[in-house]
Amino acid sequence: MKPRNLRHFRVFLAVADLGTPTAAAARCGVSQPAVTQALSRLEAAAGGALFDRRRKGFFLTDRGLLVQSRLRRGMERLDGALAQVAPRLVLTATSAQLQALIAMVETQNFTLAARALGLAQPTVHRAITQIEREAGRPLFDRSAFGVVATRPCRDLAQAARLAFAEFDQGEAELADHDGREVGRIVIGALPLARSVILPEAILGFRARRPKTIIAVLDGPYDEMLAGLRRGEIDLIIGALRDPQPIADVVQEPLFNDQLAVLVRPGHPLAGQGTVAPAQLVTQSWAVPRRGTPARTQFDSLFAARGLPLPDSIVECGSVLLMRELLRRSDMLGCISGQQAGAELRNGLLSTLDIGIDWPGRSIGLTYRRDWMPTPGQRLMLGELRRAGAEVAERSA
Numbered sequence: 001m002k003p004r005n006l007r008h009f010r011v012f013l014a015v016a017d018l019g020t021p022t023a024a025a026a027r028c029g030v031s032q033p034a035v036t037q038a039l040s041r042l043e044a045a046a047g048g049a050l051f052d053r054r055r056k057g058f059f060l061t062d063r064g065l066l067v068q069s070r071l072r073r074g075m076e077r078l079d080g081a082l083a084q085v086a087p088r089l090v091l092t093a094t095s096a097q098l099q100a101l102i103a104m105v106e107t108q109n110f111t112l113a114a115r116a117l118g119l120a121q122p123t124v125h126r127a128i129t130q131i132e133r134e135a136g137r138p139l140f141d142r143s144a145f146g147v148v149a150t151r152p153c154r155d156l157a158q159a160a161r162l163a164f165a166e167f168d169q170g171e172a173e174l175a176d177h178d179g180r181e182v183g184r185i186v187i188g189a190l191p192l193a194r195s196v197i198l199p200e201a202i203l204g205f206r207a208r209r210p211k212t213i214i215a216v217l218d219g220p221y222d223e224m225l226a227g228l229r230r231g232e233i234d235l236i237i238g239a240l241r242d243p244q245p246i247a248d249v250v251q252e253p254l255f256n257d258q259l260a261v262l263v264r265p266g267h268p269l270a271g272q273g274t275v276a277p278a279q280l281v282t283q284s285w286a287v288p289r290r291g292t293p294a295r296t297q298f299d300s301l302f303a304a305r306g307l308p309l310p311d312s313i314v315e316c317g318s319v320l321l322m323r324e325l326l327r328r329s330d331m332l333g334c335i336s337g338q339q340a341g342a343e344l345r346n347g348l349l350s351t352l353d354i355g356i357d358w359p360g361r362s363i364g365l366t367y368r369r370d371w372m373p374t375p376g377q378r379l380m381l382g383e384l385r386r387a388g389a390e391v392a393e394r395s396a
Contacts, residue, residue, distance in 0.1 A: 004095040004167060006078075008038040009071050012050065015039065016068050019057035042067075046174055066177055070170030073372065074163035081159030085152045086135040093131060098160040100127035101139070105157040108146040158230065165231030172374045184213035185380050188224035190238020191288075191317045192257060192339045192363060196391060197237060201383040212376050221292065225249070228368060234377055236366040237384060239293040248369050254388025255395060256360030259297055260337035261352040262344075264326050274355040277305050284312040286322045286333045293361050298334045301356070323348060336361075338391065364388070 011034075014024035021035040028035070043050050050064035060068055078098075082089040103113035103124065110128075114121040132139050139153035149157065168183065175182030189198055194216070202214060217224065217233065225245060227233040240251045261280075269275050269283075281302065288294040295315075302309050314331070316322055322333045323343050332352065333340075343349040365384060373381060 004164075005038070005041070006075070006093065006095055008042055009075055011035050011038040012042055013068065013072060013075060015051065015058055016060055016064070019059070021058070047178065063174065063177060066173050067170060069372075070166045070173065074166035074170075077159050077166070078163040081156045085139070085156050086137070088134055088136070089131070092134045095164075097127045097131045098156075098164075100124045101131060101153065102157045102160055104128055104140065104147060105149040105154055108148055110147065162231045169372070169374050169377075172376060176375045181209055181211040181376070183374070183376065184215055185377055186215045186217065186233045187380075188217050188219075188228060188233045188236035188238075190218075190221065190224075190236065191319065192239065192336045193237040194218065195319065196336075196338045196341070197254075197363075197384060197387045200390070201380065201387040204383040204386065205380050208379060209376060214380075220289075225366070228366065231368075234367070234371075234373070235381070235384075238363065240362040240364050240366065241293065242362070249366055250369050251362075251364060251366050253362045253364040254385065255363055255392035257336050257338050257363050257395075258360055259294055259334055259358045260340065261354050262322070262326060262333040262335060262340055262349045263352050264330075265347060265350050267330060267350070267352070269332075269352060270350055274353045277301060277307060277354065277356070280332065280354065281307050281310055283310060284314075284329070284331045285310050286314045286316055286325045286331055288317055288335065289315040292317070294334070294336065297358060297361070319343065338395070363391075 007028075007030075011024055011028050011030065014027045015021060015035065018024050018027065021032050021039070025032045025035045039051065046063060046067055048063050049061050050067055051058040052061055079090050082093055099117060100113065100119075100123075103116045104110070107113045107116060110121050110125050114124045117124065128140070138150070139156075140147045140149055172183030187198070198216065202216075205212075205214070217227070221236075221238075221241075224233060224236050228236055229246070229248065239257075240253060244251055263270055269279070287298050299309060314325065316325075319335060319339050322335060323340075325331050326333050326349060333349070337344070337351070340349060344351065365381070
């Protein structure tokens with residue numbers, strides 16, 4: 001439904017609530033012809049009628065109900081944030097100004113913001129100046145080191161991101177209503193999920209939705225969590241955090257996973273039976289990075305026994321890099337047994353017996369608490385849950 005005219009969205013919602021263009025015009029402070037024009041443009045963008053026009057009033061069509069649901073969620077979030085900055089912004093702010101504001105919050109530089117949006121720098125500068133003038137206060141602190149958003153500005157940018165994400169999902173739902181595949185599903189994948197769950201889930205999804213774009217992102221958990229909360233990522237799959245990182249996300253467990261200590265075949269320690277933890281202190285290790293659940297368990301292995309951590313550590317989250325480090329040296333690796341399943345089955349690595357039972361790590365899904373997935377996203381969730389259930393059954 002692009003381009004996105006926020007005034008038209010508010011007019012549409014007023015007609016949906018009140019049932020007549022006349023009442024909607026009075027609520028929105030516009031003329032009745034302006035309401036008619038707004039509805040006409042929205043229906044053209046939506047690809048069909050949004051209202052069934054009868055003598056007794058305007059009634060939403062099935063297509064209109066889809067649009068109403070997403071626009072209401074997005075606009076309620078956005079208007080609440082605009083009103084917190086300045087009530088006048090509810091009437092004056094445009095989607096172009098909000099896109100410029102988001103870009104400025106993220107880049108802290110007019111040139112970089114303009115480049116991110118594909119616009120000229122004066123265009124972005126003018127948009128920020130206009131929205132600050134309407135707000136009656138500065139939204140950015142200017143300094144020699146850059147342009148830094150104030151707290152109200154950051155909150156508004158966050159609300160605008162999530163509102164725009166709702167509008168994107170509305171477009172995907174309209175396409176689904178018409179039997180078309182539009183949009184994309186963005187998954188943040190932590191290391192274990194990339195090799196154990198995602199391949200099967202994606203293939204199951206692709207068999208039913210061959211054209212929907214699937215984007216799989218990797219990176220540090222904190223970066224992906226930030227992307228999830230901004231609406232840039234739909235869900236994260238991987239090791240869940242304990243305690244839960246923040247209240248506005250939901251963690252859904254799928255199965256438990258256990259760590260393993262891995263070595264190359266023929267490693268000097270492999271033929272000694274059970275290796276005591278004290279012997280492990282002097283070894284060289286490849287382990288997950290700090291802050292991950294796996295690394296916490298690795299560190300606890302030594303701390304719980306009053307032992308120092310090994311002083312020769314390479315931090316890596318890639319099983320491929322770990323495999324090559326272990327194959328070419330006497331290093332030890334600590335990683336998920338599920339994640340290294342292919343290497344273990346093919347004899348590329350072996351498990352070292354250290355005589356302890358690792359506590360299980362909970363592997364699952366993380367998504368926004370108020371997320372309302374599209375049909376395509378619900379299908380992907382189902383495939384991920386199915387793949388997770390199969391892993392849990394194999395591990396039982």
